[in-house]
Amino acid sequence: IIMSIRKRTSKKAKNGYVYEVYFPYKINGITERYSKSGFKTKKEAQEHEALMLAELKENGSIKKEIKKSLENVYHEFLEVGSAQYQSSTIYSTKKNYHYFEKELGQLPIATIDYSILQKYFNSRSEYGIETNKNIKKTISRILNFAIKVGYIKSNPLNLVTVTGIENHLDHEKVLLYDDFKAIINALDKVDFKRKAYSIAIQIGYYTGLRISEVLALDKSDFDLDNNLIFINKKLLYKDLKKENYTTSNQMKSKTSKAIIPLANPLKHSIIEWFKKNPYEKVICDIDGYYINPNVLSLDVKNLAKNLSISFHFHMLRHTFATNLVNSNVDLKTAQELMRHSNINTTMSIYTHVNDQHKINVINNVFDIKSVEKVSKTNNKIKTLN
Structure with missing residues (x-):
């Protein structure tokens, strides 16, 4: 390799010139040439020359400068x-x-x-x-x-370290059973589409399925004799028109595909719904089209707001997990029911729910009513003594 540093005139440079690194080298017998200009001092050019020599020695070639943004x-x-x-x-x-x-x-x-x-x-x-x-x-x-x-x-x-404000989003909250029933009762009294919403929410509550999985279900995915639900697809709708919505077998992870148990309360609702719904799709509008998840979520959120209830569909998945924790379901079973690919994900939910449970316990022990109760009890004891 013959290396050289050239001094070249430049109208843009204050002193009227810049330095250029220029040298030929061979790769597999073929001569290549490297050049880079614009160095203000000879020392800068020499340092760059040394770097290129080191790269050539290490990699056998010099990577061309990428100018793409x-x-x-x-x-x-x-x-x-x-x-x-x-x-x-x-x-x-x-x-x-x-x-x-x-x-x-x-x-x-x-x-x-x-x-x-x-x-x-x-x-x-x-x-x-x-x-x-x-x-x-x-x-x-x-x-x-x-x-x-x-x-x-x-x-x-x-x-890189990423920081930010912890937002307490709706989907991290739990939907209380009474609120769940209130939403269902309100939806069941309206039209076909709202009744479909009701079924979707019930499926989410009793299974913990993601909204794209709920809306992709067919009637054939329910084995009512053996109380099973086959989860094997999700709805594709983003950037598509309603008539072009379709389903995909490419799930979030391998464990997303599963056979899960059908809870009795959900089974009863499903049987009644199948009698009213003439389509193979479980969740659809009056014309048999798939329903946009964003539309469903917004409609139910607004309805729930009128009932003074905070709602987001993903709350149902968190509620399902919380119900498992509070029912002392073992970690491995919970992982399978939640269809988590990594048990650490399940553990993090368990830890979060247990921590929140402890906080609630302490708050219940030390709230005003409890303090008053303890005070009255102590007074009674003193009177008896």
């Missing part, structure tokens, strides 16, 4: 690298991209490092932690694709 790679990911992901993941990627498009989108992919990313997430410390975590997942997805296609060598996001 994060936005370029994002679009390339959607076109080329998204096939392995579920449609919901791609939808989430598109949804989250706008959060960092302005700050990071135009940056060259090769220049995005830990400091840039950490500074960005530091600027979002006053936003919700869950949103920030989802943004991190989206950026990481794009950077991992960049590694696959050779644009970068490593993912700097692995070193």
Whole structure:
């Protein structure tokens, strides 16, 4: 390798010149040439020259500079690298991209490092932690694709710490049984679509199924003789018109596909519903079309609000898990019923629910009424003595 540093004239430079690193090298007998200009001092050029020599020695070649921006790679990911992901993941990627498009989108992919990313997430410390975590997942997805296609060598996001405000969202709450019954009773008194909503909520309450799984169910998925439900698909609806909604066997995880028990209260409702519903789809509108999960959630949320009840469909899954914990169901059985692929997920729910139960116990012991009760009891004891 013949290495050289050239001094070249430059109208943009204050002193009228810059330094250029230029040298030829061979790969498999073929001569390649490397050059990079714009160095202000000869020392800077020499340092860069040494780095390129080290890379050539280590890798046998010199990686060409990638000038693509994060936005370029994002679009390339959607076109080329998204096939392995579920449609919901791609939808989430598109949804989250706008959060960092302005700050990071135009940056060259090769220049995005830990400091840039950490500074960005530091600027979002006053936003919700869950949103920030989802943004991190989206950026990481794009950077991992960049590694696959050779644009970068490593993912700097692995070193980044994400903070934010803990939001107490509705889906983390538990739906009390009385509130559950109040919503069901209100829906059962309305039209066909609202009665379908009622069945969907009952399925969610008694099974812990995700909303996309509930809305994909067919009548043939229910074995009423053996009290079983076959979970094997989910609804695909995002970016689709109502008439094009369909189902997919590609679930969230391998354990999402399962055969689960059919609870007696749910069985009774299902039998009555099947008599009224002429379609093979369990949850559908009067014309037999699948129902959009977002529409169902919003409609029921508004109805529940009129009843002074806080509701979000995912609350049903958390309620199901909480009922398992409070009924002392063992961890392994709970994992199978929740269809978690990782038992740590089940354990985290158990820990959260148990911690909340302890808090409730303490609050019940030391609330005003309890204190008054203890005080009156002590007074009676003193009187007797």
